[in-house]
Amino acid sequence: MGLLTMDYWWTRTNPVSAALxxxxxxxxxxxxxxxxxxxxxxxxxxPCRSYRxxxxxxxxxxxVKKLKxxxxxxxxxxDSPPTNVQEDxxxxxxxxxAAQNFSIIPSRGAVLQACTITSGFIAALGIIIRxxxxxxxxxxxxxxxxxxxxxxxxxxxxxxxxxxxxxxxxSCRYLLLxxxxxxAVSSEAANRQVLSSxxxxxxxxxxxxxxxxxxxxxxxxxxxxxxxDWKSVSLVAAVFGVxxxxxxxxxxxxxWACFVGLVYGYATILSSSIIVPMASHAANNLVGGxxxxxxxxxxxxx
Numbered sequence: 001m002g003l004l005t006m007d008y009w010w011t012r013t014n015p016v017s018a019a020l021x022x023x024x025x026x027x028x029x030x031x032x033x034x035x036x037x038x039x040x041x042x043x044x045x046x047p048c049r050s051y052r053x054x055x056x057x058x059x060x061x062x063x064v065k066k067l068k069x070x071x072x073x074x075x076x077x078x079d080s081p082p083t084n085v086q087e088d089x090x091x092x093x094x095x096x097x098a099a100q101n102f103s104i105i106p107s108r109g110a111v112l113q114a115c116t117i118t119s120g121f122i123a124a125l126g127i128i129i130r131x132x133x134x135x136x137x138x139x140x141x142x143x144x145x146x147x148x149x150x151x152x153x154x155x156x157x158x159x160x161x162x163x164x165x166x167x168x169x170x171s172c173r174y175l176l177l178x179x180x181x182x183x184a185v186s187s188e189a190a191n192r193q194v195l196s197s198x199x200x201x202x203x204x205x206x207x208x209x210x211x212x213x214x215x216x217x218x219x220x221x222x223x224x225x226x227x228x229d230w231k232s233v234s235l236v237a238a239v240f241g242v243x244x245x246x247x248x249x250x251x252x253x254x255x256w257a258c259f260v261g262l263v264y265g266y267a268t269i270l271s272s273s274i275i276v277p278m279a280s281h282a283a284n285n286l287v288g289g290x291x292x293x294x295x296x297x298x299x300x301x302x
Contacts, residue, residue: 106197108197111206112206118210122210122213126216126217129217129222129225130220143225151272152273153272153273161280169260169280173288180252183253183255186253187249187253193248195289195292203289203290204286211284211285218239218261218264219265219274228268228269232265233261236261237258242254260284
């Protein structure tokens with residue numbers, strides 16, 4: 001006796017059925033004429049996303065009320081606005097993704113290639129400035145000859161000056177790492193991106209190439225070009241510091257680079273040799289890299 005349909009049963013006397021179209025199918029149950037209305041005729045003609053359709057065998061007046069409630073469209077995830085928890089999860093997911101992108105460590109080959117290309121470009125720029133200033137000075141133009149003001153000469157007492165510079169700068173760096181948290185974070189970010197993928201012998205390359213090329217440009221070309229005085233030293237040191245921003249290094253690292261530039265500039269004026277700041281810069285880079293590697297390995301083991 002059960003008749004499984006996708007619709008409800010309605011009597012001819014039901015007021016609701018008056019608004020519906022006649023059905024193709026009808027039957028008699030209990031002496032009353034009952035018409036069967038298809039679900040698609042009861043549901044509104046307006047298209048919608050989805051509806052709940054209840055399967056019933058027999059109809060009653062209660063089914064009318066239930067059908068009205070069932071005609072409400074189902075809510076989907078796309079329809080419902082994001083809750084605070086969902087928004088927080090989205091924000092955290094974005095932040096984690098950004099942090100992962102930022103913390104990507106370049107490969108050993110990429111670091112060595114970038115170091116070589118950058119150092120070569122800086123060194124070439126320094127050589128060009130020195131050569132152009134020499135030619136302009138010979139031609140009688142009011143330009144200082146950088147090659148004559150700061151030469152590649154070397155004397156024995158320069159070793160003492162180089163040693164003093166290494167001790168001074170390495171000691172100051174160590175004190176700042178212990179007392180200035182922002183500088184410690186900047187140094188850690190820079191060292192991690194550059195040194196993490198390198199082998200121990202690679203530290204010599206990334207220490208000496210930038211040290212030699214940067215000093216050739218800043219203290220061997222720009223400093224004598226602007227004049228061997230404290231104004232020129234300060235100007236070149238400020239430019240040197242600003243160019244050390246980026247790659248996780250904040251303003252604190254730029255301040256540190258300015259201080260280092262002042263020290264190297266004074267040593268250049270004192271010695272009149274580009275070898276002194278070159279050797280000091282390269283040695284300080286090597287000491288700083290080895291100390292970072294040692295401390296990093298110690299912290300990981302502990």
